[in-house]
Amino acid sequence: MKNRRELTKEYKNKRAAIKKRLNEFRKLSNKSRRQLFTELCFCLLTPQSNARHCDEAIQELKRRDLIFKGSASSIRPVLKGKARFHNKKARYIVGARACFDNSVLKSCDIPRIRELLVNNIKGLGYKEASHFLRNIGLGRDIAILDRHILKNLKIYGAITRVPASITPGMYLNIEEKAKKFARSVKIPLEELDLLFWSKETGGIFK
Numbered sequence: 001m002k003n004r005r006e007l008t009k010e011y012k013n014k015r016a017a018i019k020k021r022l023n024e025f026r027k028l029s030n031k032s033r034r035q036l037f038t039e040l041c042f043c044l045l046t047p048q049s050n051a052r053h054c055d056e057a058i059q060e061l062k063r064r065d066l067i068f069k070g071s072a073s074s075i076r077p078v079l080k081g082k083a084r085f086h087n088k089k090a091r092y093i094v095g096a097r098a099c100f101d102n103s104v105l106k107s108c109d110i111p112r113i114r115e116l117l118v119n120n121i122k123g124l125g126y127k128e129a130s131h132f133l134r135n136i137g138l139g140r141d142i143a144i145l146d147r148h149i150l151k152n153l154k155i156y157g158a159i160t161r162v163p164a165s166i167t168p169g170m171y172l173n174i175e176e177k178a179k180k181f182a183r184s185v186k187i188p189l190e191e192l193d194l195l196f197w198s199k200e201t202g203g204i205f206k
Helices: 004-030 033-045 051-063 072-079 086-099 102-106 110-120 126-135 147-155 168-185 189-201
Strands: none
Touching: 004 033, 004 126, 004 168, 004 189, 033 051, 033 086, 033 102, 033 126, 051 072, 072 086, 102 110, 110 126, 126 168, 147 168, 147 189, 168 189
């Protein structure tokens, strides 16, 4: 188990940059449906894929005006080589257009919003829905349990192992452990996520 003091020291060094990034995310919460849906599409692409490559794909889809108008067959080639399972994810983007209701984001009950997203948008699990909510400034009390976060939760003793796969029940259980750990090291949960992500990738992205 790694020394938690080292983590808090690293947090102090990166805190200003992390808070700046989160403030940028919060500005998105009042954006248009098109802007919010574009961010949702980014999060649909990220499972088992490089986030920066997924962002490149989203920017290309925007340039070609495919996010709102493109068919799955026209989206697919843009995703190929940038997001794994590009065939399936192209269909997810098209399917999400009719399901995404940005009015649900006005609720103060973030876990409830997440449940609605997961239940209504195909391809969006707890991790992706949490990622989306964090990226639009609504991630204060939820965890994005991707491989980087799980690895670090284990390194610092918050969990005993990294599961090969996570059921919804397991996700919520590990999320509670992540919250407890965040409180113990006095780092807000949404900031802890970006701290761990920067430790693994070398930068603060999204």
